[in-house]
Amino acid sequence: MLTCVGIGAGPANLSLACQLEAAGADALFLDRKPGSSWHEGMQIDGVKLQVSIFKDLVTLADPKSPYSFLSYLHENKRLYHFLNAQYDAVSRREFANYIAWVSQRLPSVGFDESVREVLFDGTFCIRTDKRTLRARNVSIAVGKTPKVPSFIEDKLCASLFHSADFTMKGRALGGKRVVIVGGGQSGAEVFLDCISRRGADAPAHVHWVSSRSNFLPIDDSPFTNDLFMPCQVAHFERQDAQAREAYLRENMLASDGISLCTLRAIYQKLYERRFIDGQEGVATLSPNRRVTMAAQTPTHWLLGIRHKGGGGEELVCADTVVFATGYRDGDTPFLDGLRDRLDHVGGEIRVDEDYAAVWDGPANRSVFVQNAARGQKGLADPNLSLLAWRAQRIVHRILGRAEAASAHPSFIAWTSEEPRVDALKFA
Ligand SMILES: Cc1cc2nc3c(=O)[nH]c(=O)nc-3n(C[C@H](O)[C@H](O)[C@H](O)COP(=O)(O)OP(=O)(O)OC[C@H]3O[C@@H](n4cnc5c(N)ncnc54)[C@H](O)[C@@H]3O)c2cc1C
Structure with a gap:
C-alpha cells in the first residue's frame, strides 16, 4: 500500500x-x-x-x-x-x-x-x-489543456492550430500569410518568432490580433509580486465568490501579460524590419479586436475580425492561423x-x-x-x-505534521484583521 x-x-x-x-x-x-x-x-x-x-x-x-x-x-x-x-x-x-x-x-x-x-x-x-x-x-x-474559441474546435488541423503545437506545426511558414490570435505571452512569442524569420523561411505577412486594448506587459513590480506569497492565498480564500472573481479580473496582468523583454524585442524587430531592412508591411498589429469566424476555402482560411469598439466585420485571408488563446483546466x-x-x-x-x-x-x-x-x-x-x-x-x-510558518507576513495589510509587522514585533 x-x-x-x-x-x-x-x-x-x-x-x-x-x-x-x-x-x-x-x-x-x-x-x-x-x-x-x-x-x-x-x-x-x-x-x-x-x-x-x-x-x-x-x-x-x-x-x-x-x-x-x-x-x-x-x-x-x-x-x-x-x-x-x-x-x-x-x-x-x-x-x-x-x-x-x-x-x-x-x-x-x-x-x-x-x-x-x-x-x-x-x-x-x-x-x-x-x-x-x-x-x-x-x-x-x-x-492545463489548450483552449480555442468554440467555433474553432472542430476545425483544428495542420494549418489552424493552438500555440501549444507551434514548434511542431509552425515550422514551414516561408511565404505564408500567418495570423496569430491572442495577446498574451504565447501570442507574443509566436509573433516574435515569425517576424524574426529571414529569407525563404520568412512569412509573407504576419498579423497579430488581440482582444486586449493594447499589447500589455506583465506586472512584475514588487508589490504585485506580493500577490504570489502564501499569505495572499489565505487572504484570497476568505473573500466571497464575487470579490474573488473581481480580484482575478483586476489583477490579470500580474500573471497574464507579456514579459517586458519580449515586448522590447518585438518592437526592436519591427523597427529593424521597417527602418533598417526597408521592408514595409511585414506585420499588422490589431489590438481590441475579436476573431468571430473562420471558414476554410480550397486555398486558404478566411477569418472574420471585429473591432470591439463597433463597426463591421473585417475579412482577412490566412494560410496559417495560430490560436494563442490560453488554457483551461x-x-x-x-x-x-x-x-x-x-x-x-x-x-x-x-x-x-x-x-x-x-x-x-x-x-x-x-x-x-x-x-x-x-x-x-x-x-x-x-x-x-x-x-x-x-x-x-x-x-x-x-x-500529519504541523504546518511551519513559511515567511513573515507581507508588508501589505491585505485585511484590517491581519496582524501588522510592527504589531508582531512588539507583541
Ligand atoms: C508555454 C507555457 C509557459 C509557461 N511558463 C511559465 C513560467 O515561466 N512561469 C510560471 O510560473 N508558470 C509558467 N507556466 C504555467 C505553469 O507553471 C506550467 O504550466 C506548469 O507546467 C504547471 O505544472 P503542472 O504540473 O500543474 O502541469 P503540467 O506541466 O501540464 O503537467 C501535467 C502532467 O500530467 C500528465 N497527465 C495528464 N493526464 C494524465 C493521466 N491521465 N495519467 C498520467 N499522466 C497524465 C501530462 O502528461 C503532464 O505531463 C507556463 C505555461 C505555459 C503553457
Missing part, C-alpha cells in the same frame, strides 16, 4: 515527489508522456521563464533540497558559467532540462503510463493502462467513479486549505488537487510561484 499515487509528473507533482522522498514516504508518480518534457510545443528559441529561478521545484519550501535548480547547476558543473552568462531569466529550455534531471533522479517517478480510473473502497484503487495500484492518498496534477475522466462524492464550487473541485478535495470520504484519505483551483486559491494557483509551498502543505497533511 503506497502513501500516495500522483497522477501527472509535471512541475506540481514533481515538487511533491521531491518532498515526499525527503520525508521517506512511499509514493509513485505516473505520467502518460513517454518521457519528461515541458511545454515542448512552445520551446521557441530564446524564450524565458517568467518568474525568478528561486521558484524552482523546491527552493521556496526547502532550500537545502538536493533537487534545487542550484543543485542541478552544481552537479552539472556549470554553476560558474551560469553566473557569468548573466541571464535576466532562465531559458524555458534549461528549465525543461532541469525538470528532466529531477525526474531521472526520483525513483518514484515513471513515464509512459496513463491513469484510467480512480476508485475508493477504504483505500484508493488506481487503475492504469499497465497495472492496478493501492494508495492511501492520490494527488492529481494533470495541468485539464480533463480528469479517471475521476468519474468518484465525482459524485466530491464537492464542487464554481466549476472546480472544492479544495480545503491543504488542497485536499472536500468529499464524503474519511478524513485520513485524501484526493489532492493541484493547479485546478484558481477560482478558490487565486492567481498563483496555475504557475510556479507557490508550487513548492503547496506541495509542502500536502506533505504535512499526509504525514
